[in-house]
Amino acid sequence: ETGVTQTPRHLVMGMTNKKSLKCEQHLGHNAMYWYKQSAKKPLELMFVYSLEERVENNSVPSRFSPECPNSSHLFLHLHTLQPEDSALYLCASSQEGYNEQFFGPGTRLTVL
Amino acid sequence: GNSVTQMEGPVTLSEEAFLTINCTYTATGYPSLFWYVQYPGEGLQLLLKATKADDKGSNKGFEATYRKETTSFHLEKGSVQVSDSAVYFCALSGFPNAGKSTFGDGTTLTVKP
Numbered sequence: 001e002t003g004v005t006q007t008p009r010h011l012v013m014g015m016t017n018k019k020s021l022k023c024e025q026h027l028g029h030n031a032m033y034w035y036k037q038s039a040k041k042p043l044e045l046m047f048v049y050s051l052e053e054r055v056e057n058n059s060v061p062s063r064f065s066p067e068c069p070n071s072s073h074l075f076l077h078l079h080t081l082q083p084e085d086s087a088l089y090l091c092a093s094s095q096e097g098y099n100e101q102f103f104g105p106g107t108r109l110t111v112l
Numbered sequence: 113g114n115s116v117t118q119m120e121g122p123v124t125l126s127e128e129a130f131l132t133i134n135c136t137y138t139a140t141g142y143p144s145l146f147w148y149v150q151y152p153g154e155g156l157q158l159l160l161k162a163t164k165a166d167d168k169g170s171n172k173g174f175e176a177t178y179r180k181e182t183t184s185f186h187l188e189k190g191s192v193q194v195s196d197s198a199v200y201f202c203a204l205s206g207f208p209n210a211g212k213s214t215f216g217d218g219t220t221l222t223v224k225p
Contacts, residue, residue, distance in 0.1 A: 092155075099211075
């Protein structure tokens, strides 16, 4: 595997389910990010991890819970989501500094 | 804080037409500037970048020049193809948030044969 991978690519869940999104980067980067991309809305930065420590949480509801067990892996744990949480969730990684980000293909989440 | 403003879309062009997507930014100091492209069903991917004033980034026939005096980084291509249909995002990374990028809202480009 190369670059940034995300699983699953598609997820349909009910409002009472618990699920997790997984992201893995194979680039040796030390920062990882979760973004939410909804139709007709700007890209929303949700969480930033730098050196495995969460450095930013942009007022994201507690039903989203990130986890970064090491510099290569990032998870987003989901529970009791709302239909408005349906979106494309993108993971990205970068090397600290004024550098570009490398994105995964995203997980298309639908909450019923 | 840092911000990026890019041309609103959608933009529709005929094949072989000239493309310009405007991007201006507000930032402290000397940020790095980027253009990303997102094809349908995919994540964003870096198209080109410039890290200092007057640098020109280029890739796949696309170009953008870092203009500090006008705080702009406009994307251009001389002759677009149907395969260039995508969403284009202008972004910057700079003080005080090294490691975090600020993105524009995205511009949807459709190229018709």
